[in-house]
Amino acid sequence: MTGPVITVTHGVVGYDGRPVLRDVSLTVSAGEVVAVLGANGSGKSTLIRAVLGLVPLSSGEVTLFGTAQRRFRQWHRIGYVPQRLGAGSGVPATVREVVASGRLARRGVLRPAGAPDRAAVAEALAAVGLTDRAGDPVATLSGGQQQRTLIARALAGRPELLVLDEPTAGVDMASQEAFAEALTGFVDGGGTVLLVAHELGPLRPLISRAVVVHQGGIAHDGAVPEPAGHHAAPDHDHVHPHGPDEPVGLWSS
Numbered sequence: 074m075t076g077p078v079i080t081v082t083h084g085v086v087g088y089d090g091r092p093v094l095r096d097v098s099l100t101v102s103a104g105e106v107v108a109v110l111g112a113n114g115s116g117k118s119t120l121i122r123a124v125l126g127l128v129p130l131s132s133g134e135v136t137l138f139g140t141a142q143r144r145f146r147q148w149h150r151i152g153y154v155p156q157r158l159g160a161g162s163g164v165p166a167t168v169r170e171v172v173a174s175g176r177l178a179r180r181g182v183l184r185p186a187g188a189p190d191r192a193a194v195a196e197a198l199a200a201v202g203l204t205d206r207a208g209d210p211v212a213t214l215s216g217g218q219q220q221r222t223l224i225a226r227a228l229a230g231r232p233e234l235l236v237l238d239e240p241t242a243g244v245d246m247a248s249q250e251a252f253a254e255a256l257t258g259f260v261d262g263g264g265t266v267l268l269v270a271h272e273l274g275p276l277r278p279l280i281s282r283a284v285v286v287h288q289g290g291i292a293h294d295g296a297v298p299e300p301a302g303h304h305a306a307p308d309h310d311h312v313h314p315h316g317p318d319e320p321v322g323l324w325s326s
């Protein structure tokens with residue numbers, strides 16, 4: 074793979090005429106694990122949704138694997154896990170069925186699942202540590218296990234790029250660790266990751282770069298910032314204003 078996996082150049086995004094991202098430029102190269110950090114409502118999700126073409130840019134440009142986003146058709150190369158999607162919400166599917174649905178873009182709708190599909194599903198289930206729950210209805214799993222199911226679903230498509238919106242938010246420690254392990258395997262296999270996070274937790278050693286979104290722009294792009302004192306506490310609810318010597322909103326939630 075040569076060249077960047079993602080570029081955003083002077084991206085501007087707003088909702089109903091209200092700007093959220095004012096001028097954002099970002100490059101993600103193959104093999105990087107980039108964490109998008111920032112305060113609540115700063116536009117982190119908007120940034121990754123704009124990268125995926127789920128919200129339009131009002132100006133600027135996005136490329137994916139070297140192709141302008143509007144001409145990009147190889148969506149099977151990208152796995153996406155959106156924020157706060159309950160895999161079990163009213164759907165009586167088993168864990169295996171949800172994970173297998175991640176193969177649809179690879180298979181095409183007309184071709185039945187074959188051995189490569191089953192192998193990819195089995196591998197993805199193993200990667201997140203859910204092999205023994207494969208036959209269980211998703212609704213019977215814990216929140217963390219449901220989140221792992223969604224990650225396995227994205228992995229099953231054997232993507233080259235994984236885009237994850239707060240993959241470990243509200244997830245128990247065992248699931249966070251299982252997820253970190255799955256992500257390590259994905260990155261060791263040459264994968265690239267763009268993820269939004271509030272708390273990096275066990276993901277921290279995996280992150281090669283941090284991008285901090287603040288006031289519609291990118292306030293920092295480089296090393297992962299150290300949690301600022303009590304901001305590192307998972308239960309910190311961020312109700313007070315920041316002092317002048319504190320980094321802006323890096324670890325707020």
Ligand SMILES: Nc1ncnc2c1ncn2[C@@H]1O[C@H](COP(=O)(O)OP(=O)(O)OP(=O)(O)O)[C@@H](O)[C@H]1O
Nearest residue numbers: 088089093111112113114115116117118119120269
């Ligand atoms: N579909 C939408 N329509 C209108 N406004 C939206 C929409 N989605 C997000 N916003 C607004 O855009 C701003 C940025 O939201 P976004 O979800 O990108 O922030 P975020 O940094 O991901 O926040 P969080 O940490 O809470 O997930 C917020 O003010 C939010 O209310």
